[in-house]
Amino acid sequence: MSGGRNWTVRLREAGVRAMPPEKLLPDGQPVYMSSWIYLFGVLTIAALVIIIGSGVILGLKGPAWWHYTGIGHFFNSVHLWAVELFFFFMVIHLWGKFFMVAWRGGRARTWMSGAIAFLIAIPCAFTGYISQQNFDAQWIATQAKDGLNSTGIGAFFNVLNFGQMYTYHVLLLPVIVVTLVAAHILLVRRSGIVPPLPLSELGIGEAASEGVAGSAA
């Protein structure tokens, strides 16, 4: 094996420097993480796993399968409810992080990647609704076209074109969402979970702040 610092070695070393294994997959967490609000991040990811799993099954059988088979309708239902749960968990996660001022300490990119993931997840779900091939899809598509056309987006994003919307729903937008979620998780692991606001905000002594918050810069 050659030991030179070739491109592969440099990439590997840069990766390990940026994200040491013990930081990527930690076996400890700060003691201040004792609220149920911290669960909603992982619940959002879990819902995304269920969405992708059920979506892959629906995609493998084709867009019309769920209309005429019981098992297809079952997986469509799982897909739908997983999406509802995904947004429910994600919105609570987002509000929770907002009220934690979670962008402090160089974590602005973490916030931004999460917010953009939320914004991209909206058209991802929307294209699913108009790929249903039922009355709901007809109505949503014919109504949504006006808003999108008014911005000019309708020139290249035609909500009345089922084939185009299906491709956006099963490939393009999910890839973007998953990529953003992955980037978000890596940023969280790299920067760590934001510590509580300093105790001085509450008028509690600095000595205690240093002792309990452990938030020394």
Add this chain to the structure above:
Amino acid sequence: MKRKRLSTAELNAAARDYEGPYKPYDLVKELCIAVVVVGALALLLTIFFSSPDEPPSTIAQWAHQLPADFVTTAVSELDGTSDTAQYGPPYNNGPSAQFAWILHPQAWLGVSHPINTAEDYVYEPLASIPGDPPLRAATATYKAASSKNQTTWTTNYTNALAKATVGPGDTLKVATGNYGPVPKMMDALLALAQSGGLDGALLTSSQFYQTDYTKPLLFMADGSLLADRAQAQHLLGGQWGMMNETGSYPGQVWLWLYTFWYQIPPWSTSANGDLLVFLVMGVLSIALVLIPFIPGLRDIPRWLPLYRLIWRDHYREARLAASRPPAGGGGTGGGGGPPEPSGAAAA
């Protein structure tokens, strides 16, 4: 101690690194449990509530259930007064393109999905009907007529359709009047639609496989069938329909803010309301992403201190530590030092 509001720079410095105690944590196990729990939750919701699947409407259904509405819509496509005919880009150069101040994005992007309503919804489908020389003659007569005559015929016929009655086989009975060749053309189009032929005709293009429903959906949206069904299902804009779903199911509830703007002026009353709503939501979306950099907005959570609830255990410990006498000062406890780490300091 008095409360001290830190500057943004001080806040960032204080939060940059955490060097305090850790507790044991199994990230992979937590994710696996979360997947099982959320999967079970989705499964329970599926078992108890299933999911809605209202069959789609077809042009054939429309022509049978609402023949007068179908023909009225078809006449508006013929004389260029329908919503689609007047729409503007991306379908045609109609006058209804939306704008806001100097922003005309709908016009800037141009006509990318061209639709000529008279040609696409009337002439071409009628031309696909084999035989029937009187129909050919009627169509030729209409095309050759002056614009004034065409308008007179279609206006008279549209007015008469308001009082039309439905006869056997869902045919229309319209009072006699000065309609020119329009009744002959519309009777043929109605019969074609009722047979299901128009559903196929509007999808036909140069190739066998089709996935683009732009033409039939725009035509149906110009009529009343879809809107009637939507109203019954609470899907209209005025019913906050953007976040509703057929039946009693939750829909895209995360669109509540989009649909909110459609309920209040000026967005609800402006002819450019769609663009205005998207502009507002665009600005709000950018603000959401850039909250960390927007003074005032980024400080709201410090003014509404819900963080005290989130970190109540941490702050309780801090208060206890602050109330204890200094270490070595005769206290009963171990002083105000940090709790012992209970797990690996991994981060």
